[in-house]
Amino acid sequence: xxxxxxxxxxxxxxxxxxxxxxxxxxxxxxxxxxxxxxxxxxxxxxxxxxxxxxxxxxxxxxxxxxxxxxxxxxxxxxxxxxxxxxxxxxxxxxxxxxxxxxxxxxxxxxxxxxxxxxxxxxxxxxxxxxxxxxxxxxxxxxxxxxxxxxxxxxxxxxxxxxxxxxxxxxxxxxxxxxxxxxxxxxxxxxxxxxxxxxxxxxxxxxxxxxxxxxxxxxxxxxxxxxxxxxxxxxxxxxxxxxxxxxxxxxxxxxxxxxxxxxxxxxxxxxxxxxxxxxxxxx
Amino acid sequence: xxxxxxxxxxxxxxxxxxxxxxxxxxxxxxxxxxxxxxxxxxxxxxxxxxxxxxxxxxxxxxxxxxxxxxxxxxxxxxxxxxxxxxxxxxxxxxxxxxxxxxxxxxxxxxxxxxxxxxxxxxxxxxxxxxxxxxxxxxxxxxxxxxxxxxxxxxxxxxxxxxxxxxxxxxxxxxxxxxxxxxxxxxxxxxxxxxxxxxxxxxxxxxxxxxxxxxxxxxxxxxxxxxxxxxxxxxxxxxxxxxxxxxxxxxxxxxxxxxxxxxxxxxxxxxxxxxxxxxxxxx
Numbered sequence: 122x123x124x125x126x127x128x129x130x131x132x133x134x135x136x137x138x139x140x141x142x143x144x145x146x147x148x149x150x151x152x153x154x155x156x157x158x159x160x161x162x163x164x165x166x167x168x169x170x171x172x173x174x175x176x177x178x179x180x181x182x183x184x185x186x187x188x189x190x191x192x193x194x195x196x197x198x199x200x201x202x203x204x205x206x207x208x209x210x211x212x213x214x215x216x217x218x219x220x221x222x223x224x225x226x227x228x229x230x231x232x233x234x235x236x237x238x239x240x241x242x243x244x245x246x247x248x249x250x251x252x253x254x255x256x257x258x259x260x261x262x263x264x265x266x267x268x269x270x271x272x273x274x275x276x277x278x279x280x281x282x283x284x285x286x287x288x289x290x291x292x293x294x295x296x297x298x299x300x301x302x303x304x305x306x307x308x309x310x311x312x313x314x315x316x317x318x319x320x321x322x323x324x325x326x327x328x329x330x331x332x333x334x335x336x337x338x339x340x341x342x343x344x345x346x347x348x349x350x351x352x353x354x355x356x357x358x359x360x361x362x363x364x365x366x367x368x369x370x371x372x373x374x375x376x377x378x379x380x381x382x383x384x385x386x387x388x389x390x391x392x393x394x395x396x397x398x399x400x401x402x403x
Numbered sequence: 404x405x406x407x408x409x410x411x412x413x414x415x416x417x418x419x420x421x422x423x424x425x426x427x428x429x430x431x432x433x434x435x436x437x438x439x440x441x442x443x444x445x446x447x448x449x450x451x452x453x454x455x456x457x458x459x460x461x462x463x464x465x466x467x468x469x470x471x472x473x474x475x476x477x478x479x480x481x482x483x484x485x486x487x488x489x490x491x492x493x494x495x496x497x498x499x500x501x502x503x504x505x506x507x508x509x510x511x512x513x514x515x516x517x518x519x520x521x522x523x524x525x526x527x528x529x530x531x532x533x534x535x536x537x538x539x540x541x542x543x544x545x546x547x548x549x550x551x552x553x554x555x556x557x558x559x560x561x562x563x564x565x566x567x568x569x570x571x572x573x574x575x576x577x578x579x580x581x582x583x584x585x586x587x588x589x590x591x592x593x594x595x596x597x598x599x600x601x602x603x604x605x606x607x608x609x610x611x612x613x614x615x616x617x618x619x620x621x622x623x624x625x626x627x628x629x630x631x632x633x634x635x636x637x638x639x640x641x642x643x644x645x646x647x648x649x650x651x652x653x654x655x656x657x658x659x660x661x662x663x664x665x666x667x668x669x670x671x672x673x674x675x676x677x678x679x680x681x682x683x684x685x
Contacts, residue, residue, distance in 0.1 A: 207671040214669055260579055263548045294576050297542055348663045351670035352677075359678050360642040381630045387496055388633035389489040395634075396641050 123331045132238040135248030144314035146182040153190040160221035161193040239267045251284035276311035284311045369398040405613045414520040417530030426596035428464040435472040442503035443475040521549045533566035558593035655680040
């Protein structure tokens with residue numbers, strides 16, 4: 122059982138309108154009442170491009186925001202994807218240093234943000250609407266290979282049978298592909314964040330995941346390799362930035378790129394030419 | 404309709420034992436008889452690590468290898484993934500220069516090879532065994548988001564009803580996720596490469612894809628952006644190689660990496676330290 126002396130990093134994603142804020146508020150409040158200290162971070166790489174803020178979204182969590190055990194904030198960063206990554210990984214570390222032990226990292230699901238959040242958390246939850254068939258196309262491609270737990274939300278009233286069918290569809294779809302984690306079969310649950318039905322059940326499933334990973338001793342090794350991977354991704358991004366800023370590269374690039382696009386130069390030769398102009402200026 | 408004056412790059416993947424060689428031989432021979440000139444290239448990035456060869460596999464295509472319109476060979480490269488990529492993109496270009504107009508690029512499905520082959524071809528086929536449920540786990544995770552056409556092979560005799568059910572399962576599974584290509588709904592077909600049943604039907608579907616892309620004028624623009632993307636990927640790989648070879652980086656790396664793994668240094672600060680030691684030596 123996850124306890125107050127450890128930390129648990131939870132990635133949460135889902136399409137717009139699925140009720141992410143309501144779910145996070147319900148789960149977060151439930152955990153605060155159990156004396157966990159809960160931090161909610163929202164990641165929005167799109168703000169890097171649009172300059173937009175998502176604080177409006179997270180401040181909708183009135184009840185949770187007011188709880189003494191909770192800390193709720195939007196993405197602390199503008200700037201490049203690297204900037205968002207860095208400030209988010211740093212924010213997770215800071216929250217843990219300050220004693221928060223359940224870190225809920227929400228992503229609005231733009232671009233590569235799910236992969237990013239999955240790569241910095243212990244467990245990855247997908248929130249799904251109670252829907253079937255074509256409507257499930259709203260679920261982003263490739264996300265099925267990232268999930269550890271799928272939660273079909275809004276499973277109350279008239280939508281309950283539809284939610285149950287969606288859950289069955291997910292279970293069938295999860296049969297495709299080799300498992301992401303050989304120690305864990307992705308689980309599907311239904312809940313209603315609004316009525317709070319089965320929110321405790323979702324937490325129980327998250328705990329089963331936690332216990333399984335702890336039992337196998339892979340929780341800490343996963344975090345180690347995550348940190349190492351981020352270090353290398355940041356190095357790579359910085360190297361490309363330096364390359365693009367190089368004046369000789371810039372003057373070669375326009376023509377080389379056009380020749381490659383037109384098929385008069387292979388990609389490999391073009392890369393050689395660019396590396397030559399970069400090397401010559403060092 | 405794809406004609407003799409154009410080229411068509413076809414990526415083909417599938418799990419071991421699905422009958423890739425038999426399928427490629429059946430499709431290739433069918434096309435040679437229609438006066439297409441067919442080149443078969445096999446990509447095996449694992450040979451970069453194991454030093455193994457896959458020529459044994461492609462030379463099993465006896466009938467096709469002997470046809471005057473066909474050119475069959477294994478992966479021309481050992482070395483890094485970058486090396487395999489480069490030699491494969493170059494080989495595709497060379498085959499087209501020498502008049503081959505259908506280029507079948509087979510991948511043995513190790514590591515990132517499907518993503519790589521999908522990124523250098525016009526259409527991507529997944530060959531599947533006639534199976535259901537748990538057996539479909541043999542299909543690699545993430546591949547569903549790459550496919551344009553799924554072909555369930557071995558659809559003959561007793562396996563025919565099983566193949567039909569697998570095809571229905573795939574159709575259902577394709578409902579998940581936003582489409583890769585807004586102009587094309589991935590299609591599912593059954594065929595038997597051994598008896599040659601429905602091989603013509605598979606080619607017809609490939610042609611429908613071709614016509615749709617041509618009609619929308621996106622075939623050439625897709626190739627342009629593929630070439631550009633490869634150029635950048637090769638630049639990136641070369642930059643990281645130079646970085647790793649740098650003596651100052653090498654002397655800093657061991658300690659920095661350990662500190663990051665142990666969580667005493669954040670990934671961002673570690674990247675800064677490494678970039679500093681790289682920069683100082685330039």
